[in-house]
Amino acid sequence: MTSYIYPKFGYRRSREQAEGIVKRHPIVVVGAGPIGLTAALDCAARGQPVVVLDDNDTVSIGSRAVCYAKRPLEIWDRLGCAAPMVERGVSWNVGKVFFQDELSYQFDLLPEADHQWPAMINLQQYHLEEMLVAKCRANPLIELRWKHRLLSLKQAADHATLAVETPDGIFTMEAQWVIACDGANSDVRKMVGAEFTGQFFQDRFLIADVAMKADFPTERWFWFDPPFHPGQSVLLHRQAGNIWRIDFQLGWDANPEEEKRPERVIPRIRAMLGEDTEFALEWVSIYQFACRRIDNFRQGRVLFAGDAAHQVSPFGARGANTGVQDIDNLAWKLAMVLRGEASEALLDSYHEERAYAADDNILNSTRATDFITPKTKPSRYFRDAVLELARHHGFARPLVNSGRLSTPTPYVTSALNTPDHGAVPGGLRPGTNAADAPITMDGKPGWFLHCLGDGFTVVAFGKVSDKTEIAVGPFTAKLILVGRDIEDPTGVLAQRYGASPGTTYLFRPDQYVAARWSGFDEAKITDAALRASGHDTADRTELAA
Amino acid sequence: MMLNLSPNIADPDDFYAELINNQRDLDEEQALRMNARLILLLANHIGDREVLKEAIGCARTAGG
Numbered sequence: 062m063t064s065y066i067y068p069k070f071g072y073r074r075s076r077e078q079a080e081g082i083v084k085r086h087p088i089v090v091v092g093a094g095p096i097g098l099t100a101a102l103d104c105a106a107r108g109q110p111v112v113v114l115d116d117n118d119t120v121s122i123g124s125r126a127v128c129y130a131k132r133p134l135e136i137w138d139r140l141g142c143a144a145p146m147v148e149r150g151v152s153w154n155v156g157k158v159f160f161q162d163e164l165s166y167q168f169d170l171l172p173e174a175d176h177q178w179p180a181m182i183n184l185q186q187y188h189l190e191e192m193l194v195a196k197c198r199a200n201p202l203i204e205l206r207w208k209h210r211l212l213s214l215k216q217a218a219d220h221a222t223l224a225v226e227t228p229d230g231i232f233t234m235e236a237q238w239v240i241a242c243d244g245a246n247s248d249v250r251k252m253v254g255a256e257f258t259g260q261f262f263q264d265r266f267l268i269a270d271v272a273m274k275a276d277f278p279t280e281r282w283f284w285f286d287p288p289f290h291p292g293q294s295v296l297l298h299r300q301a302g303n304i305w306r307i308d309f310q311l312g313w314d315a316n317p318e319e320e321k322r323p324e325r326v327i328p329r330i331r332a333m334l335g336e337d338t339e340f341a342l343e344w345v346s347i348y349q350f351a352c353r354r355i356d357n358f359r360q361g362r363v364l365f366a367g368d369a370a371h372q373v374s375p376f377g378a379r380g381a382n383t384g385v386q387d388i389d390n391l392a393w394k395l396a397m398v399l400r401g402e403a404s405e406a407l408l409d410s411y412h413e414e415r416a417y418a419a420d421d422n423i424l425n426s427t428r429a430t431d432f433i434t435p436k437t438k439p440s441r442y443f444r445d446a447v448l449e450l451a452r453h454h455g456f457a458r459p460l461v462n463s464g465r466l467s468t469p470t471p472y473v474t475s476a477l478n479t480p481d482h483g484a485v486p487g488g489l490r491p492g493t494n495a496a497d498a499p500i501t502m503d504g505k506p507g508w509f510l511h512c513l514g515d516g517f518t519v520v521a522f523g524k525v526s527d528k529t530e531i532a533v534g535p536f537t538a539k540l541i542l543v544g545r546d547i548e549d550p551t552g553v554l555a556q557r558y559g560a561s562p563g564t565t566y567l568f569r570p571d572q573y574v575a576a577r578w579s580g581f582d583e584a585k586i587t588d589a590a591l592r593a594s595g596h597d598t599a600d601r602t603e604l605a606a
Numbered sequence: 607m608m609l610n611l612s613p614n615i616a617d618p619d620d621f622y623a624e625l626i627n628n629q630r631d632l633d634e635e636q637a638l639r640m641n642a643r644l645i646l647l648l649a650n651h652i653g654d655r656e657v658l659k660e661a662i663g664c665a666r667t668a669g670g
Contacts, residue, residue, distance in 0.1 A: 439638070446642035456650040 096367030097242035103392035128378035150182035259353025376464030407595030487559025
C-alpha cells in the first residue's frame with residue numbers, strides 16, 4: 062500500500078523511429094533519475110538540446126536518496142527548481158545519537174546565517190524526480206523519451222551509435238556525446254567495458270518508508286545498539302507528508318528475501334515505535350552497499366555521472382548529492398566544447414575534478430561505515446568507548462561518526478585553477494565553490510549566487526573598470542563590480558571573500574573560484590579564464606615571466 | 607622525534623600498580639573496554655596529531 066500515486070509519463074514514438082532516419086543528437090542522456098534529469102536541465106540551461114532515454118515511464122519507487130544538501134540546492138536553484146523542493150521537503154537541524162537505551166549526545170547543525178538555502182532537506186526521491194520531470198517538460202530544448210531501453214552503444218571518433226528498443230521495436234540513433242546516468246548497475250558502463258572497482262561491505266540494511274502521525278520531532282535520530290534492535294544500528298528520518306524513513310542495519314547473515322516480508326518488518330518497527338503508535342508500511346527494500354568508482358569518468362564520447370560513476374555507502378547522504386555536483390561540473394564544459402569555445406581536452410578535467418571529489422566522498426563514507434559497523438572486536442570496543450565517553454565528555458563527541466554532512470570537495474589540485482601568487486586576499490581559494498551572501502541590486506535585496514552569470518564571471522570590489530564584460534579569446538566574461546552593479550550592505554560578501562578595495566575573483570560557469578587577485582588586472586584575468594577553460598596557456602605564461 | 611620515549615612518570619611503580627589494581631576486579635572484556643576508553647582519554651589530552659601518529663606506529667611495532 063502507498064499514499065503516493067506514481068505518475069505514468071507515457072511513451073511516444075519519436076519521429077526519427079517512425080521515419081527510420083538515423084539522427085545525430087548533440088547530447089543524449091541515459092537514465093531519467095535525479096542525475097539524468099539534472100543533466101538535461103543543466104545542458105539545456107546552457108543552450109544545448111538534449112534527449113533523455115529511460116527504460117521506465119515513472120519516477121523512482123520509494124524514498125531512496127532522501128537527503129539533499131545545500132550545494133545541490135544551489136545548483137537546482139541555478140536551474141530554477143530549488144524553491145518547490147525546499148517548500149515540499151522537511152528541513153532539520155537537530156540530530157540525536159543514542160547508544161543502547163540512553164541519549165549519547167545531540168548536535169545542532171545551526172545553519173550558517175546569511176545563506177539562501179538550508180544545510181539539508183529531506184524529501185522522498187519520487188517527489189524530487191516529479192518536480193525535475195515537470196521542469197524538463199516545460200523546456201523546449203529537452204525531449205524525455207520514456208520506455209526507451211538502450212541495447213548497445215558503439216563508439217566512433219566523433220560520435221556514439223546507440224541501438225534503442227521501444228514498444229515499436231528497435232531503432233538507431235547517434236550522439237556526439239552521451240551522459241551515462243543509469244545508476245550503480247549501469248549498462249552503459251558494461252557496454253564501454255570500464256572498470257568499476259572498490260570495496261564491498263559485508264553488511265545489509267533494511268530500509269522502510271512508514272506513514273504515521275507520530276509526535277516525534279523533526280530531527281535525525283541515530284541509534285547504536287538499541288534495545289529494540291540489539292547489536293545493530295538504526296536511523297530515523299522525517300520526510301514530507303508524515304512519511305518517515307527508517308534504516309535498520311541487519312548484518313551480513315540476514316536473508317534479504319525473508320527480511321523484506323511485512324510479517325518480519327512490521328514487528329521490528331513496532332518494537333521501535335512502541336505498541337501504541339499507529340503506522341502503515343509504504344515501501345521496503347534491502348540493500349548491500351559498496352564504495353567504488355569508475356576508472357575514468359570519460360570513456361571516449363561517453364561521460365559517466367552519479368552512481369554510474371561512483372557508489373558510496375549511504376552514511377552522509379553522498380550519493381545523489383555528489384551526482385548533482387558531477388553534472389554541475391560537466392554541463393558547462395560540454396556546452397563550451399559543443400560551441401567550439403574549448404577543446405575536448407576540457408572534458409578530461411571533468412574526470413580529474415570529479416574523480417578527486419568521488420575519492421573524497423568514498424573516504425568519508427568508508428570512515429562512517431567503519432564507525433557504524435566495526436569490523437573487529439577491538440574496533441567495536443573503541444566505537445563503544447567513544448559513545449560511552451560522549452555521554453559525559455565533550456571531547457568524544459566529534460569522534461562519533463554516524464555520517465558526516467555532505468559538503469562540496471574543493472578541487473584544490475585542479476589544472477584549471479590559477480594558483481595564488483603574491484599577496485592574496487583571505488576568503489576562498491581557487492577550486493572552491495562560491496559562497497553565497499546577501500546583496501542588493503538596484504536597491505532590492507538578493508543573493509550573490511544569482512548575480513553570477515551563465516558563463517565566466519569576474520567580480521571585483523570597487524569601481525576598478527568602466528567595462529561590463531571582458532573579452533577572453535573565443536568567449537567573454539561578465540564583469541560585476543561591488544559598488545556599481547551590486548552592493549554589499551551587510552559586509553558579509555566582503556568578509557566571506559576576504560575582500561578589500563581592488564580584490565578580484567574569477568568564477569567559472571559552475572560558480573567555482575578559478576583565480577583571485579588583490580588587484581584588478583585584465584591580462585591576468587584573460588590568462589586565468591583561458592586556463593580554466595582548458596586552453597594551453599603555457600606560452601603566454603612564459604612570455605609573462 | 608616528538609614522542610617522548612624517555613622516562614617521564616615521577617613514580618613509575620606507583621603508576622603501574624594503579625593501572626593494574628584498577629583492572630584487578632574486571633573480567634577480560636571489561637578490562638579491554640576500559641583500555642579503549644583510557645586510550646581515547648589520553649589521546650585527546652595529547653592532542654598533537656604528529657605525536658599520536660608516532661605513538662600508534664611505535665605501539666604497532668613494539669617500538670622495534
